[in-house]
Amino acid sequence: MPQTLLEKIWNAHVVAQQPDSPAVLYIDLHLVHEVTSPQAFDGLRRRGVKLRRPDRTFATMDHGIPTHSRDLPIVDALAAKQIAQLETNAADFGITLYGLHQNTEKQGIVHVIGPELGLTQPGMTIVCGDSHTSTHGAFGALAFGIGTSEVEMVLATQCLLQRKPKTTQVRLDGSLRKGVGAKDIILGIIARYGIGAGTGSVFEYTGEAIRRLNMEERMTVCNMSIEGGARAGMIAPDDTTFQYVAGREFAPKGAAWDQAVAAWRRLPADEGAHYDGTLTLNADELTPMITYGTNPGMGMSVTGRVPDPAQIADVSQRNALSKALNYMALRPNQPLLGQPIDVVFIGSCTNSRISDLREAAALLKGRKVNPRVRVLVVPGSAQVKKQAEAEGLHIVFKEAGCEWREAGCSMCIAMNGDQLEPGQYAISTSNRNFEGRQGKGGRTFLASPLTAAASAVAGAVADVRTML
Amino acid sequence: MEKYTTFDSRIVPLANENVDTDQIIPARFLKGTDKAGLGDNLFSDWRYDADGTPRPEFILNRAEMKGRQILLAGDNFGCGSSREHAPWALTGYGFRAVISTSFADIFRNNSLKNGLLPIIVDRDTHQQLFSLTAEDPDTALTVDLSRQTLTLPDGRKVTFPIDSFSKACLLNGVDEIGYVLGMENEIAEFEARRAA
Numbered sequence A: 001m002p003q004t005l006l007e008k009i010w011n012a013h014v015v016a017q018q019p020d021s022p023a024v025l026y027i028d029l030h031l032v033h034e035v036t037s038p039q040a041f042d043g044l045r046r047r048g049v050k051l052r053r054p055d056r057t058f059a060t061m062d063h064g065i066p067t068h069s070r071d072l073p074i075v076d077a078l079a080a081k082q083i084a085q086l087e088t089n090a091a092d093f094g095i096t097l098y099g100l101h102q103n104t105e106k107q108g109i110v111h112v113i114g115p116e117l118g119l120t121q122p123g124m125t126i127v128c129g130d131s132h133t134s135t136h137g138a139f140g141a142l143a144f145g146i147g148t149s150e151v152e153m154v155l156a157t158q159c160l161l162q163r164k165p166k167t168t169q170v171r172l173d174g175s176l177r178k179g180v181g182a183k184d185i186i187l188g189i190i191a192r193y194g195i196g197a198g199t200g201s202v203f204e205y206t207g208e209a210i211r212r213l214n215m216e217e218r219m220t221v222c223n224m225s226i227e228g229g230a231r232a233g234m235i236a237p238d239d240t241t242f243q244y245v246a247g248r249e250f251a252p253k254g255a256a257w258d259q260a261v262a263a264w265r266r267l268p269a270d271e272g273a274h275y276d277g278t279l280t281l282n283a284d285e286l287t288p289m290i291t292y293g294t295n296p297g298m299g300m301s302v303t304g305r306v307p308d309p310a311q312i313a314d315v316s317q318r319n320a321l322s323k324a325l326n327y328m329a330l331r332p333n334q335p336l337l338g339q340p341i342d343v344v345f346i347g348s349c350t351n352s353r354i355s356d357l358r359e360a361a362a363l364l365k366g367r368k369v370n371p372r373v374r375v376l377v378v379p380g381s382a383q384v385k386k387q388a389e390a391e392g393l394h395i396v397f398k399e400a401g402c403e404w405r406e407a408g409c410s411m412c413i414a415m416n417g418d419q420l421e422p423g424q425y426a427i428s429t430s431n432r433n434f435e436g437r438q439g440k441g442g443r444t445f446l447a448s449p450l451t452a453a454a455s456a457v458a459g460a461v462a463d464v465r466t467m468l
Numbered sequence B: 001m002e003k004y005t006t007f008d009s010r011i012v013p014l015a016n017e018n019v020d021t022d023q024i025i026p027a028r029f030l031k032g033t034d035k036a037g038l039g040d041n042l043f044s045d046w047r048y049d050a051d052g053t054p055r056p057e058f059i060l061n062r063a064e065m066k067g068r069q070i071l072l073a074g075d076n077f078g079c080g081s082s083r084e085h086a087p088w089a090l091t092g093y094g095f096r097a098v099i100s101t102s103f104a105d106i107f108r109n110n111s112l113k114n115g116l117l118p119i120i121v122d123r124d125t126h127q128q129l130f131s132l133t134a135e136d137p138d139t140a141l142t143v144d145l146s147r148q149t150l151t152l153p154d155g156r157k158v159t160f161p162i163d164s165f166s167k168a169c170l171l172n173g174v175d176e177i178g179y180v181l182g183m184e185n186e187i188a189e190f191e192a193r194r195a196a
């Protein structure tokens, strides 16, 4: 029987499968961060069991760490305790930690460093106590977020109890126009099909517009699969993938590399493989996207007008939109172009890689940020930061009037003190515009790095195509 | 885990669609290293003003809601982050079941592992339950997991789906981690096979 990419990976990882029970699925790579792991390590201690595969477990600190300066003590006592706890846990259980005090040059957002270090490879099963683990699916891996109880299970057994998800093909034909990028693709898909479209399934992205994306762009698309309701997003591996992985620290070397690539070439779906559903989008029709509401599905073309609840027949959808517009303090039918903003955040596991920073810097070069606007540029990892500085991007950002920060999640989740004030508007390259996500009472417009940079200059929501 | 037993409770209705885990428990409460105390911060930004005063208009702050164990929620409950703090906050507050038309996958998994039953009902039943609670805010339901039924005040029963494995784990208080730890031989064989 012809198999999909997901089925091939799934079948290769089933340890045991009893009737009427979920499969016991083997996990190749387990990534750990400070926020969702402390209770899991405590669980191991309570049970008196060892961490089964420290060699397949890697930890970093990202959610709660300060991005101001690495030299200052952490002001937030709870965050400091959580960070100290991860250091203790890593030491006690023998796992490699990319942290604030050890291996600092490789620290970063968990979904940025996995691929960067070559830990993320095609055909793997990858989990992390974080929903954006879907990012790693860009390599043709099955990668998904898990809860803390599941983190404990993987630490203890290197396995998870899982039911095989369905696969929905998301096909993108055509080619992207100027000023339109990977972020606009995924925001476009979610705006069109809704935030519940992927529930119970994995998205496999196919089509020529996807094939043409580089790895960092593919990661941006897969990253926000979870915002479409899918636990995982996947893209079949190809030469673009292999070229990215080759030579990285944990990538196979020598003969092992050739063997690995030969196996990876067999991963793409067979001719005639069955998908449970297909969603399509034409890349030619995409424009720069922006969200206006309080979930990532409330998005539109940056030149569009905010929808009117009065035009929506379904009662609960109408109420949801009214509530969102009320929170966002936006009027039905108003355009967003020209809407003043207070903060721009360029960062997060969606858009903090070197290509994102290059795009934003190219637009900001020789321009100034509107003095009313605070702009934070937060690289996704220490290595991204180093690379950006080697290219002089930090100078471009600083000269334009941006803050240049240390690596971390920062204002994506607002756990570390980087946050919006109540009522402030932000354009953010992150992935969630939920109420209060970037600070209590803060209002988020999600957009691409290009749109964020253009809006920083304008001091208001701007159409980057007029500035290219 | 404790065995999941049959219970009766009145209902806390929360009609909002797409309630995300950032609303269930905002990120600033994720800095703890244990599970204690999260119930106090359940729905924190809807429940309290900036200075911590309870907002009288939020449903959970009405005196008669105290002690209710069933949350009747809008579509697609629990979307967003994988934080298990969301079911910890809900159970910490005292909820034992959430009823909706659909749940985000990770939230559903996390709930099942914490003795919080995600009950999926069809759109009509969902509407009826909201109507019933609107007519009589003291409407109570019986949740019987072993029969997979909700019993309405008039005696009518609505069945709900759950996979047999999760059901057995909840009813018997099975420790899933212990269960997989017991498969050490299979896991070791799998590893040996792959290394070969």
Ligand code: SF4
Pocket: A062, A063, A109, A110, A111, A130, A132, A348, A349, A350, A408, A409, A412, A413, A430, A431
């Ligand atoms: S950058 Fe944001 S979405 Fe990504 S892992 Fe960090 S907090 Fe989560």
